[in-house]
Amino acid sequence: MTRTTTPAPPPGAPAADRDVAGLVDDLTALLGPDLVLTDDRSLDKASVDGSYLSPILRAQWPIGRPEVVCRPTTVEQVPAVVRAAVRRRVPVTSRGKGTGNYGQVVPLHGGLVLDLTALRGIDHVDPEAGVVTAEAGVRMLTLEKRLAAHDSQLWMYPSTVQSTLGGFLAGGSAGTGTIVHGRNHEGFVEALDVVFAHEDAEIVHLEGADAQPFVHTYGVAGIIVRATVRIEPLQDWRCVYASFEDHHDAFAAVQKVHRVSPAPRLCSADGAHVASCLPADEAIPAGRASLRAIVDAAAVGQVEQIVAAAGGVVEAVRRGVNESIKVSTLSYNHPTHWLQKAEPDTWFHMEVQGDALVERLDEVEAVYPGGTLHLEAGHGRMFGMLNGHFTTAEAAYAGVAALEDLGVRVHSPHQYRVDHGTEGVRALAAGTDPYGLLNPGRWES
Ligand SMILES: Cc1cc2nc3c(=O)[nH]c(=O)nc-3n(C[C@H](O)[C@H](O)[C@H](O)COP(=O)(O)OP(=O)(O)OC[C@H]3O[C@@H](n4cnc5c(N)ncnc54)[C@H](O)[C@@H]3O)c2cc1C
Structure with a gap:
């Protein structure tokens, strides 16, 4: 995907007197020309993140594009870069790998993207x-x-x-x-x-x-x-893959697996349809719900008993850090990612939480057309991604009240504002960022 236009700054954009050309000169003197990028390809790359997961945000694209990207190679260069940007009144958006889901790393007000991926010590x-x-x-x-x-x-x-x-x-x-x-x-x-x-x-x-x-x-x-x-x-981790005829059984098993001792590191589950979209693996058989867990070797026996009691089959027990990482890459937002990759322009999701996800699963999934839940065990609670067929943003938001009535807590991922400790962070930023230059535009969306 290419974005070659710079969107108009939203209201409240920081200083119109920004001097980007001056900043490019400063950064070139500081870092050398190879680490200061203004070509379209670099600017386009620094304009994207994981917001493709939200059809509501996709409809708003392009939401931002930098005017310059720089890539310091030492930690000590960062304050020098920031001093230059502040003196030139140019916004600075920090960027890691750019996988943040929902537009949080897209520079809404343009300016400088500070790519920190070379700081790897x-x-x-x-x-x-x-x-x-x-x-x-x-x-x-x-x-x-x-x-x-x-x-x-x-x-x-x-x-x-x-x-x-x-x-x-x-x-x-x-x-x-x-x-x-x-x-x-x-x-x-x-x-x-x-x-x-x-x-x-x-x-x-x-x-x-x-x-x-x-x-x-x-x-x-x-x-x-x-x-x-x-x-x-x-710890000596084992990766347990299990399959079930019915995802109700798989989800009930997640609730039990997350209480085994020693505690697991991860436990996720999907119905057969989402499971069929995950990367092919003989431990995720076609047409069956899938449970994947990273559990201590001492707890494998307990997990096998839980799976058997829930009518499931243990498909594989694997070991090693690479296997653990593989199971991790099938958790959290990744099943939604794979579902959307297999069936583009069809799905959206809401982040959901609570035991009702298991106990009232049919009602929860019925809230959205085609509703299918990815379940994750959290810290003492169940949460997940409720995927549904996307119709309109209004219909997506209308489902929130229905979910809350079922006892489900909902977080809408279709926005990019700061929604954690907001007032305190805002007060702090008034002192640490007096010109409003750090990743601006995050107080509303
Ligand atoms: C398919 C998928 C699955 C995901 N799964 C998970 C998950 O399991 N758990 C989870 O927590 N998140 C998840 N995410 C969200 C995201 O991938 C992670 O939070 C990831 O760790 C972000 O790291 P990044 O290097 O890509 O950061 P970026 O996307 O580059 O940045 C994320 C945010 O942090 C800011 N930022 C980056 N670096 C710095 C810095 N050094 N200083 C200050 N601000 C900075 C950026 O401006 C942006 O606002 C997922 C996203 C996708 C698309």
């Missing part, structure tokens, strides 16, 4: 203290694999395993490991090195509670250049 692994410190652009997959050599594992990583540490912290919320540790703003982050949008910007080290407002708030209050996150001793 893993500074310090400390299994005794239970932390790793790494630069923002390191991929979660790389981090998890590197930790295995230290007999350690991340507390959590997302299904987009190629995404970056900075992007997961700033844009993500949960993933493999969430059953035990909750979401990424719930204790995962020990410390952050961030850069504020000040004319004299430097790297600022923040620990504990001071670091938390930068998690899941899309970089609007600061740019993360380095993070210290929690790790734990490596």
